[in-house]
Amino acid sequence: MKAGIVGLPGSGKTTIFRVLTRAAAPDVADHGRRSRPNVAVVKVPDRRVEFLASVFEPRKTTFATIEFVDIAGLIRGRTREMVLDPVRDVDALVHVVRAFPDDAVPHPDGTVDAERDIRNLDAELILADLASIEKRLERLEMDLKKIKDPGLASERDFLVQARAWLEDERPLREMSIDAAIERRIRGFAFLSAKPMVLALNIGEDDIERLRGGGRGGESRPNTERVLVCGRLEAEMAELAPDELDGFLDDYGLSESGMVRLIRSTYRLLGLISFLTAGDAECRAWTIRRGTRAGRAAGAIHTDLEKHFIRAEVAAFDDFEKHGGFASLREKGLLRLEGRDYEVRDGDIVTVRHGG
Ligand SMILES: Nc1nc2c(ncn2[C@@H]2O[C@H](COP(=O)(O)OP(=O)(O)OP(=O)(O)O)[C@@H](O)[C@H]2O)c(=O)[nH]1
Ligand SMILES: [Mg+2]
Structure with a gap:
């Protein structure tokens, strides 16, 4: 999962990116030329993993991670293409908004006004999405004249609605979108739809x-x-x-x-962590909220999903309170769950498997 750091020149993107990586990153501010964005794999701080590691003293402790990408400053007009390109393939946006007063750091619009900058970036994303929708609608109307396809028709109806929403200056991330439609339009990677x-x-x-x-x-x-x-x-x-x-x-x-x-x-990003604990490794694993145990086991290893029998599950809070698997089992707090169990944030999971 990847989050892109965007914002006006001098808003503090690189400063924040450097802190995220805790290492000096070469500056990507190179407006006018196509620059390679910086990517950092950042650990998601998790007290629960630290606690498990203090109990098991494993050989290895592994945290969940997110990737952050430092994208060069957004400048309206000339470089719009260059900047929106890397924005398209991230899963979420982090908009660094200039809110610090400092005469030594010029603001491209002359004054510091955070709400204006937030509106302006949204306006850019909205315009880009409107352009994609116009293009897609033109095609769809032509196709629909040739063939009657309920899938295409519902896509058209949605896009017409989305266009009205955007024309109202609202980003798509604030529109509630039906899951089936969401799947259909995912390929368009609408910019204003990103969290x-x-x-x-x-x-x-x-x-x-x-x-x-x-x-x-x-x-x-x-x-x-x-x-x-x-x-x-x-x-x-x-x-x-x-x-x-x-x-x-x-x-x-x-x-x-x-x-x-x-x-x-x-x-x-809609992500949660489940945990595994043992002498070899204590670890947080990333899954989407709503993921079932069988699929979650697959995050560890594809074979575990294939040969899944059941999962032994305990809530982290219970583990912390009672201090170990043995007393959890005694108290009946170690549950056996099947493939369809919806894994919760902070579940400690042991997968039982055959094969
Ligand atoms: N006073 C003050 N200055 C800051 C703060 N954060 C960043 N700066 C300064 O603002 C300037 C710009 O920060 P950068 O992090 O380079 O900004 P950027 O968004 O990466 O800029 P571009 O790469 O040009 O788009 C630097 O001189 C920073 O030291 C802050 O919290 N307070
Ligand atoms: Mg920078």
Whole structure:
């Protein structure tokens, strides 16, 4: 799963990307020329995996990951093609929005106005989707004159609705779309349909806003607002883990903005983690919400899906409370589940298999 970092030049994308990777990334700001985006595989922080590792002391501990891509600054007009290209194949967008005042960093539109920048990026995505829809509709109308196909007709009806929605300046991510239609149109990779994290990059003088969860106001469907302070995060990324705790305490914060950003992105992508635990490895595995046990076993190994017999499942919270599989079994908290069981976030799963 891949999230693309987008935003105006100077909004703080590379600063945030560097913090995410905790390593210096070469700058991709190279407007005008086609530049290769930077990709970082980022660990999804998970206290549960750490706890399991402290109990089992496994040889290997593995966290879930998300890929983040740093896409060069969006400039309207001339380079639109270049920039929207890499945007098309990501699963979610992280829009880094300039909200810090700093005369040393020019804003391409002259003034700092986060809500305007949010509207403007959405407008770009909406225009691109309208263009794709017009093209597709033209074709569909021609095809429908030649053949009567209920599938094509319902696609046409949906696209007409979607066009009206977009003309109303609303992104497709806020429209509720029927699952069957969703499958049909997936290939178009509509830009405004991608889930969106709005990362509001606030100034150092504004960080009291981070207390109390750091959520930046009203949320819309498939959208999450997260407050971060790029400069502060860059400082935090330099600290050792024990220093970091002291630093967060000094500012009255419970966790870094990056942790919130990564978690929001994971959630928005519709992803959850189930866990496996043992002496060899403790690990978080990524699945889509709603995945059944048979398919989830396949995330570990395709053979496990094929030869699946049943899954032994315990909730992480019970494991933590009772301290191990033996006492869970005693208390009847270790359940046997079949192939069709819907796996939940934080389930500790052991797959029993034949063959
Ligand atoms: N004061 C302040 N400056 C910041 C903050 N975050 C980023 N900056 C500065 O803003 C400038 C631009 O940041 P970048 O991270 O390079 O921005 P970008 O979005 O990658 O820009 P392009 O690659 O040109 O599109 C740099 O000088 C950063 O140091 C912040 O939270 N506070
Ligand atoms: Mg950059």
